Amino acid sequence: MAQNEKVLMKGNEAIAESAIRAGCRFFFGYPITPQTELAAYMSKRMPKVEGTYLQAESEVAAINMVYGAAAAGARVMTSSSSPGISLKSEGVSYIAGADLPCLIVNIERGGPGLGSIQPSQSDYWQATRALGHGDYHMVVYAPATVQEMADLSYKAFDVADKYRTPVMILGDGMLGQMMEPVSLPEPRTELPEKPWATTGHRGQREHNVANSLYLSAEELERTNFERFERYDIIKREEALSEEVDCDDADIIVVAFGASSRIARSAVKEARKQGIKAGLFRPITLWPFPVEALAATVGHAKAYLTVEMNMGQMVEDVRLVVEGRAPVEFYGRTGGVIPTPDEVLEQIRAIDERLGE
Amino acid sequence: MEELRVVFAGFGGQGLLFAGKVVANAGLIDGREVSWLPSYGPEMRGGTANCSVTLSDEPIGSPLIMNPNVLVAMNQPSLVKFEEAVVPGAKVFADTSLVNRLPQREDIEVFAHPATELAEDAGLKGLANIVLVGKVLKETALCSRETMEAAIRKAVPARKAQMVENNLQALELGFNL
Known part of the structure; x- marks a missing residue:
């Protein structure tokens, strides 16, 4: 990755800027401490890159907007903090079930319940065991510096697209709020093709479907088997320490x-x-x-x-x-x-x- | 160079986070490792606020400073809160416009100046924070004068560019105390 001049940024802002440089043009969110700077940064920057920033009416609405944009093939993300992520869990399960790529950022705070607004890592189980119902995983990155928050957010979009899976950045209030020098990645000029995307085609091809509902048990089992074969590859190829x-x-x-x-x-x-x-x-x-x-x-x-x-x-x-x-x-x-x-x-x- | 662990503490609205940002930018300009961590908890809503700034030549572990070697206290509760935490030999800067009881410890150096009043008298209302940064600059090996001036230019947001000159004057005022 090219080394650009270092700037001082909050972790929340570094994630946002890096996501935009990775080609993310849709952000759907809802404010919550200690994540709000991320959404605030997006609200200022997205219009300048012809992207969409939308503060949804709720977390549930936001994650379903992510679902829609991901199905249409866009690079899309949402961010929240612990209680808000719980609200998004149903939608994340749908997104995983429909094999769609997106980035979800959790800047954790103390729990359970509304908890505190101070830093915490108490959503480890939620993030790694399955955020939402059903047989699925997400790739979960745990950055430790503002530089890593930038680098891993950038990488997350590639990994999400490659395996057609939601990816999570799991940070916390300390990392989100702190500033450190960071060298931001170069903006992406080319993005991967998504032949599966549900874009308009005027009858020129078979229509694509984004869906997580299967009335046939055998068919659903087949999709789960296929998804877990992909997870085996992810386990072999993507583990980092x-x-x-x-x-x-x-x-x-x-x-x-x-x-x-x-x-x-x-x-x-x-x-x-x-x-x-x-x-x-x-x-x-x-x-x-x-x-x-x-x-x-x-x-x-x-x-x-x-x-x-x-x-x-x-x-x-x-x-x-x-x-x-x-x-x-x-x-x-x-x-x-x-x-x-x-x-x-x-x-x-x-x-x-x-x-x- | 010695690791600097600076805590700025006072009321919300005194520009503590900004003062911390200036010092963090100085570290960035000098190519050092830097971390800046604000208190963002309930204390931000009306009570005391503080921020931790570390400048080091090695990767920084926890950005939360438990034992500062520089403390800038801009009100009495903040001084009380951090007085015991500072390391022996620490330099403590107190704004005596708002602090009336100074630390009793004899193993620390205390610099007491009515920064808020001095700033106001000089037509620099609200810049007591930078007056104190000027004094810190003089009394510690934080960075050069040029670096600090460049840090102020960097830290002042573009939409408030007209504030740069006042900040530089406040720095000068503090440096000459």
């Missing part, structure tokens, strides 16, 4: 997004104190980077997952580690952000237990 000092680590801290930044500081400090700690950071939450994490299982003596929730990703870590090493958890929830000192204390406690 980052490792910091994992090669010789006794204790590997597993963390994503905002909490990975805090874990990174703690791991660095632990190394200074002579503890062999490392950081494993999943960048895709689905597909979970199973192979990369499994490769550390031989030498790591213990794992610690750090999350801004009551312990959700820890289950995926345990599925990979399969009982071959202890997997512990530390989290803060409700919108409280853990401190590097708290995480360091956990690492030190595990180190002491390993020494016994």
Whole structure:
């Protein structure tokens, strides 16, 4: 990707600008803290690129507008924060069932319910296990910097089109609100062909259908089988992760997004104190980077997952580690952000237990 | 260079987030790692507001500053809130137009100036924030004068370009305190 001059931007704004550069010309949303800057940015920018910004009457309306624009072959997105994403879940299931590409951004806040407006990661299960009913997955990216928010939003549209699937950017209030220097990607000049799109053709071809209703059980089963074959390819091709000092680590801290930044500081400090700690950071939450994490299982003596929730990703870590090493958890929830000192204390406690 | 962890704290409307943005832009111009994080919670609605700005030569972990080495306090509750959190040796800048009780700690340096009144007297109403940035610039190794002036030009939005000159004057005023 070309390196353009760095500018200071909020994570929310970087996602918006990057999406426009990826060719997104339709944004349908509804305001909610801490995501609102994204919609506000779109409301200013979309008219200037001959795109459409529409504040819908509700989240349910917004996601169904996304459904329509995606069916017509447009690059389209919506964004919200936790409670708003729950409202969109029915529509996301329809979009997945109709095999349509789109981007959904969740800038998480504390839950459950209306919760708080502070940063949280408590929608991990919702994002990775299925946002909405039925047999389906979405690709879920978990950026940890404003630069990654830009880069992954840009990439998300390509991945969505390639596999005909909704893709989610899972951020949180901290990443959405913070500013960092960011180098924005070059605007796309060519977009992939979408021969399946439900565009007008004046009777020149067989008509295309975007639909998730199948009255025949066998036919629906066939579409689900086909979709899961695509998921197998996604699992093989699209998993992403980052490792910091994992090669010789006794204790590997597993963390994503905002909490990975805090874990990174703690791991660095632990190394200074002579503890062999490392950081494993999943960048895709689905597909979970199973192979990369499994490769550390031989030498790591213990794992610690750090999350801004009551312990959700820890289950995926345990599925990979399969009982071959202890997997512990530390989290803060409700919108409280853990401190590097708290995480360091956990690492030190595990180190002491390993020494016994 | 030393990592700078600056917290600007005060009432909403005093330009704390903007002051933070100016410092963040200075870091950007100098090619350093930068993070800027505002408080956006319920405190934004009428109470205290603050923002965390980190300038570093290494990738920044948490953008939320727990232990500032520079604190700019523009009201009494903010000073009370962060007084204990600052590290020994920290530099604390207090706007004594709104702060009447200064920290008692002896392991920190306190710079006390009635920035709000000074700004008003100089015809720069509402620019106490930048007056204090000027003082911070003088007392810390934040960046050069030229960098800070360029940062102000960058941080002032195009639609308010006429404000650049006043901001530069406020910076000058603070620098000469």
